[in-house]
């Protein structure tokens with residue numbers, strides 16, 4: 001017998017977006033929050049830099065808006081940008097009320113220390129030392145654990161949304177909840193609620209190299225797409241130029257601050273290459289540095305390049321970069337004596353499920369917030385530290401909207417997850433092989449520098465993989481890895497199709513076949529709901 005849970009609100013994802021919404025709703029609703037791993041695991045936990053907010057007197061809301069629009073390469077929705085920027089201060093005040101401790105300038109004036117990051121023309125990034133995400137995530141999680149109306153479900157992975165159109169054959173499409181796999185018990189469950197929210201984060205794991213944690217497999221985007229949502233701007237994937245390259249080092253960023261302190265990028269033979277690409281050399285904008293590294297790696301067929309900061313003393317390095325120093329040393333690289341092997345890595349998914357300014361999607365009763373959503377804030381390129389802000393502002397906007405919804409009851413005849421026609425998989429190698437293959441061809445053919453030929457090559461490979469995955473999925477019991485692989489394949493399809501549709505280079509999408517930006521193409525790429533297979 002399948003277990004069924006009933007809640008007023010079902011939130012899939014326990015990152016900054018999901019927990020903010022849960023806390024804002026919990027006094028009025030019984031809330032379930034699902035996380036497919038430990039509760040704190042997600043991109044939020046690893047955010048280092050901070051959250052953008054206008055607090056300095058010399059700064060202005062208009063300047064934050066202008067910087068965001070400039071970074072977004074002509075595709076930001078100006079109304080959304082203004083809304084987000086105008087709600088930043090109250091979002092930060094709310095975090096402070098919850099107990100998040102941000103770094104102060106000094107204890108006498110009690111002002112907060114603000115840093116400046118790429119694209120911002122003022123100091124406006126509030127932070128908690130170099131571990132802002134951890135401070136936010138752990139504070140919100142402690143609050144959620146203590147709230148009697150919030151039920152937390154770690155190791156519960158959403159399989160597919162339950163919709164009236166698919167499961168009750170209605171014309172109009174409403175969301176009724178989600179089928180969920182309890183990973184520890186290996187047991188499918190049914191979660192029902194009049195409102196469901198996708199807060200599942202980004203999709204960096206679709207690429208071989210990523211700064212994202214393992215949970216960032218684009219599940220919400222894939223589930224939303226399959227259920228009937230439109231998806232926008234998936235070609236705009238932000239790559240961070242320097243991630244530690246080591247077979248065993250997963251997802252570790254080497255901060256831009258090293259280049260700020262004079263570190264240079266070199267090839268294996270010691271040649272410095274950035275001056276040939278940009279007058280600012282290593283301090284060129286992120287996407288240009290990432291593109292140059294990719295170009296050199298592809299030209300020479302090399303696995304990585306090297307970041308050299310050995311001109312600085314060991315004392316300087318260990319005092320300025322203690323975490324990076326320790327982490328590199330753990331993998332046998334003494335950065336005070338030798339260059340660090342680095343590769344660019346997929347970092348942020350600018351596109352996602354299309355929502356309005358209240359987080360509503362195309363499906364009644366379904367919302368999307370955080371990195372999984374496309375609100376129109378980021379356009380063709382996200383400005384640093386605007387993403388945690390988006391999580392906070394749109395969780396609040398969604399909460400305000402959900403509170404106003406009339407109470408509805410759910411139909412009685414919702415079917416349970418049906419496993420009667422599948423059998424246990426005999427071996428997992430097909431799944432792990434396809435995981436690896438998908439992430440590698442996405443890296444090689446749909447990465448930082450694209451061509452139409454490479455994208456078509458990826459499309460062909462993906463189509464074969466999708467046939468295998470669909471066959472495997474229809475015949476076998478589900479598992480966490482199989483669900484993630486299926487979602488990654490859907491996300492890969494969205495990225496490839498969006499990239500093929502954009503016949504220009506803009507923001508984070510760069511193709512050698514259309515290297516110029518075209519005014520005619522200054523619009524979002526929208527992919528309609530997925531056709532059933």
Ligand SMILES: Cc1cc2nc3c(=O)[nH]c(=O)nc-3n(C[C@H](O)[C@H](O)[C@H](O)COP(=O)(O)OP(=O)(O)OC[C@H]3O[C@@H](n4cnc5c(N)ncnc54)[C@H](O)[C@@H]3O)c2cc1C
Pocket residue numbers: 012013014015016017018034035036037039040041042043044045046047048049050051052132133156157158159199200201202211212213215216219220253347348369370371372384385386387388389391
């Ligand atoms: C290394 C790094 C540094 C960053 N630094 C900054 C920064 O300084 N400033 C900034 O603004 N942004 C930064 N970002 C981006 C920012 O951290 C993310 O955009 C943001 O945290 C996303 O929050 P979220 O709540 O949408 O998702 P996440 O925090 O990723 O949470 C996703 C949640 O969804 C759950 N989930 C996913 N799929 C399922 C499923 N199928 N079923 C159940 N649960 C599921 C996960 O388990 C997790 O709980 C950084 C990102 C990285 C990776």
